[in-house]
Amino acid sequence: MARIGVFVCHCGTNIARTVDVKYVAEEMSKEKGVIISRDYKYMCSDPGQNIIKEYIRLYKLDRVVVASCSPLLHERTFQNTVKEEGLNPYLMEMANIREQCSWVHKDRAEATLKAIELIKMSLAKVRMNEPLFPKRTPMERKALVIGGGISGMQAALDIAMVGHPVILVERAPSIGGRMAQFDKTFPTLDCAACILTPKMVDVRSNPNIRILTYSEVESVEGYVGNFEVKIRKKARSVDMSKCTGCGECMQKCPSRVDSEFDLGLGKRKAIYIPFPQAVPNVPVIDRTHCRFFTQGKCKVCQKVCPAEAINYEQTDEIISEKIGAIVAATGFDLSDPNDYSEYGGGRYKDVINGLQFERMINASGPTEGHLKRPSDGKEPKTIVFIQCVGSRDENLGRPYCSKMCCMYTAKHAILTKEHIPDAQVYVFYIDIRAAGKNYEEFVRRAIEQYGANYLRGRVSRIFEKNGKLIVRGADTLLRSQVEIEADMVVLATALVARSDAVKVAQMLGIPYDQNRFFTEMHPKLAPVENVTAGIYLTGACQAPKDIPDSVASASGASVKVCALFANEELISDPMTAQVNPALCSLCKTCVDLCPFSAIVEEEVKRPDGRTQKQMRVIDGVCHGCGACVASCRSGAITLKGYTDQQIFSEIESLASSF
């Protein structure tokens, strides 16, 4: 038989002015199981809480009902109060007689009667409450970061700094990501490689970070704290333990291949590192273009290698790792400018995209930093930049803004004028989005200091005439059509999700949106977390993002990982679902409904030695929403803290009041 204490709060006059609290306390003392019932001015105050504790002691209470403000405000407070007196915190219920009673009704009689009924509901529930204990599951405090770009590297560094081991997986031969392809960064015009390479070195020299380049994550099983991850280390054909990075092999290799890093503007060898400052500084052999692997000839690299590091027999290696948390930092791709046939659809060599411009203007790029027309190698004198090529376009199903293009176009305008001071630079724009710190000033500089001509309007056509590119567009501020004879056109293409983003999302078990960006837990309040416990998002794979925001989100994701790793064990909220195997028919309706994939089928050994399939809820993953409980036809699954019996008894308590 329960021993319940009821505590009715005046909350000064907030409740007492409208609800007759003394009468309510008196009436409640007549209820079944109520040993003591009293009122007090401020239940949440120290003296108020002490009364509760004293009464638990004095009257040997095993259930408490506090009738006061909203539990959303003080449930935690009173749970701690009773916990301090040795009572399980889940044996305390609150009746909201303020926000949902005294503050919304004016009639004293009505409000008092309602308060009584609300407390009776809480009494009915609390009689059915059982003590609940947070579950503790062991956890592997090792993180996996997928993607070695700036956000992935920052996340790895931040987590490693706290002392946890990190595995950083990158599918390119080197870490560095997109930033390694940039020349300068806005708004400071810092050299991208100069600020990136120290970070790359930090990552390489951090003892807690294990870098796996030319590797990809194959599969992810398990759940938060206990992921089983398989990683494929692709065969480099070069022994990393022997290679000294001297570069002889690359010098002598006879094959020339279009460079992915230079976006087709330059060539690389079949054995290559993507850029000079690569980490690790160990080349890989592109087996699809290597003469040995395609034709069985050559082998020059092996002949010239002084360290005997070339190994054609190397095979892909799949390793298995136990991981506690995963940070997705897979980055972005750029949209295909050939989506717009009116801009040439790929026919015109001198129409390039923003990243190709970066490679061209970069001193270690395919043209050694000189702006040259891809068609004839001449220096362009008139360059037209077009913003929003592929973004903000409903027709392409890409209504979003790519966020960086206004800024990098202004940067390109400035860099063009710095390289070719007498060049004419035009920028066709719809809007200028320069919202970051010092961003607006940067764009102003491009216009005022460097003389870039900004034309507000769209470009309808680009066509060739006499070796020049005619750009026909609108200048809406002058309300006229304009035609510019350009030597080169640079299209600011859209930032899009990686082509295999959906595959990655499905492998990780995380949701993605209609643009294939990974979905965060809450767009405002949880931008780096995910509904799938243990998976965190950083960088452009979540949404278009520039470098400062990517770094910030990486640090944000890292602290979430470190918070998870703060305890040796995973401590889960005890209000989770629970399966009664005796009633479960394995229909798996619950599995389909669970948004968190918290219910799994397991083989369990019976006392007689045979095995049996059973459904089990993973406590660390279950969020306690109850969707499964409401749909279980057998009534086999229950939600601790909100069982059917508890809710039915609350409903019944109201019936007897009428």
Place this chain on the structure above:
Amino acid sequence: MEAKRETEEQEKNWEPKILAFLCRWCSYAGADLTGSSRISYPANVRILRVPCSGRVNPLFILKTLRSGMDGVLVSGCHPGDCHYTAGNYNARRKFAILSNLLQYVGIDPRRVQFSWVSAAEGDKFAKVVNNVVADVKALGPNELFRLPQGGQPAPGPASAHE
């Protein structure tokens, strides 16, 4: 005679009793905001907190009506905003099916209403309550499971036809 006059009095002063299942993250918080904003609404509603509108089993709604209450409100987060991502969609689907069942059984489906109220919509919650109370009041007392004076809930539809 006495009993008849009493019942007539009761009928004149009759106020619907409504139970509202509110999801802890949006609608319950929205109802709290109604209070913080000191917006008044009729005292006919009692609120039962659930973690998610998707937790609401149609049996709860049927139990509520069988217990003699005149109306039920289920309120959750707006589509796309469910704290547990999809619970409110489950609730909406169940609710649509339940509506059919109520009609079949002979309970006016307008006694059971559904709404989306976010944690920021204190005024909307008050509007919803006002609408539900007005709608259910217009439908009259829940005769099908009407509680006899001071007794147990009615055993079933057969006895209500007396």
